[in-house]
Amino acid sequence: EAAIIVGASNWGVFVRILLPLSRPLVVYMAVTSFAGTFSEFIFAQTVLRTEAKQTLAVGLFNMANTQTPTEFTVFAAGSVHVSIPVVVIFII
Structure with missing residues (x-):
């Protein structure tokens, strides 16, 4: 709200406030997505023989x-x- 009061646009609020705050979540999602894909490969390789x-x-x-x-x-x-x-x- 403070950024909007100062005059930031919706895009400015997203880029300057929300995106930096969500960086750890983005990294976490990338890592778990990779791990999930890798474990699915192992499942397919071992179970679906x-x-x-x-x-x-x-x-x-x-x-x-x-x-x-x-x-x-x-x-x-x-x-x-x-x-x-x-x-x-x-x-x-």
Whole structure:
């Protein structure tokens, strides 16, 4: 309220007051989001062991960690295929 009384706009209140106060929360959310994604990968790798139930990330991981040589073009195409939903959500 004090910033608005002084003459700050809504954007100014957000940038100068709310955003610096929420920085620890943003860092916390980034860390827990990464940890949640990582633990989901471990869950998918250990519990969903059949090839019919594997996620794309686990399939790419298994493709890269096999004893036979992996075709780079197939691995690159799979990596792009996995990243498309993340890019679309980011753009939205």
